[in-house]
Amino acid sequence: MNIISYNVNGIRAAERKGLSEWLQVEQPDVFCIQELKANQDQIDVSVFENLGYHIYWHSAEKKGYSGVGIFTKVKPKNVEIGCGMPEYDREGRVIRADFEGFSVICTYMPSGSSGDTRQDFKMKWLSDFRNYIQELKKDYPNLLICGDYNICHQAIDIHDPVRNKNSSGFLPEEREWMTEFLSDGFIDTFRYLNKEADQYSWWSYRAAARERNKGWRIDYHMLSDNLQDRIKSVDILQDVKHSDHCPIKIELDVS
Numbered sequence: 001m002n003i004i005s006y007n008v009n010g011i012r013a014a015e016r017k018g019l020s021e022w023l024q025v026e027q028p029d030v031f032c033i034q035e036l037k038a039n040q041d042q043i044d045v046s047v048f049e050n051l052g053y054h055i056y057w058h059s060a061e062k063k064g065y066s067g068v069g070i071f072t073k074v075k076p077k078n079v080e081i082g083c084g085m086p087e088y089d090r091e092g093r094v095i096r097a098d099f100e101g102f103s104v105i106c107t108y109m110p111s112g113s114s115g116d117t118r119q120d121f122k123m124k125w126l127s128d129f130r131n132y133i134q135e136l137k138k139d140y141p142n143l144l145i146c147g148d149y150n151i152c153h154q155a156i157d158i159h160d161p162v163r164n165k166n167s168s169g170f171l172p173e174e175r176e177w178m179t180e181f182l183s184d185g186f187i188d189t190f191r192y193l194n195k196e197a198d199q200y201s202w203w204s205y206r207a208a209a210r211e212r213n214k215g216w217r218i219d220y221h222m223l224s225d226n227l228q229d230r231i232k233s234v235d236i237l238q239d240v241k242h243s244d245h246c247p248i249k250i251e252l253d254v255s
């Protein structure tokens with residue numbers, strides 16, 4: 001099963017740049033989307049349904065903000081909208097699809113770059129999300145948690161670790177959270193197979209950052225470590241440009 005995660009930074013804007021045409025060529029089995037920035041009735045989803053996808057959507061209450069979705073060619077056994085915590089569900093941050101033998105979670109984690117209030121919100125989210133996943137694993141031990149984590153874990157994951165050491169997304173406490181989250185029984189699937197530097201999934205729109213590959217790797221496929229032998233391949237599709245992010249891809253043996 002090929003699974004792609006992509007922060008599209010607004011699905012309507014991405015579609016104007018050819019998102020569905022690219023999707024028709026790429027043909028992932030499951031497409032996890034972050035930052036929809038739209039309600040489902042604000043876009044013609046038949047374009048995606050005609051490609052064979054079942055559409056599941058979780059919008060934020062605030063218009064034009066956040067939101068996650070799962071488009072899948074394999075009809076799930078069950079879909080869970082939200083994580084059951086109203087302060088996060090209002091922002092459309094979690095959606096889960098249960099398939100035979102494993103579940104896919106699509107998440108858009110908060111950014112703290114706008115100031116202390118949102119950084120505090122982000123840190124509370126990280127604590128609550130970790131607890132949520134720990135509880136969920138009791139009933140759903142086989143998880144793939146896809147999405148924009150808004151954290152670079154290691155120095156290799158960011159173009160300038162020294163200058164960014166005090167930047168939200170690379171703060172010591174955020175990086176420590178990532179280490180602890182992985183210790184709960186997850187694999188950073190990209191780093192499991194790829195140890196190379198300069199592998200990024202997000203670039204600022206400023207200072208020609210993408211052209212110069214001055215980026216951050218903040219998008220992940222985190223997999224329950226008991227499924228590590230199911231990982232067939234991983235990739236970051238840096239040449240795909242509908243957003244300030246690029247898609248990330250994983251192929252799993254789910255037979």
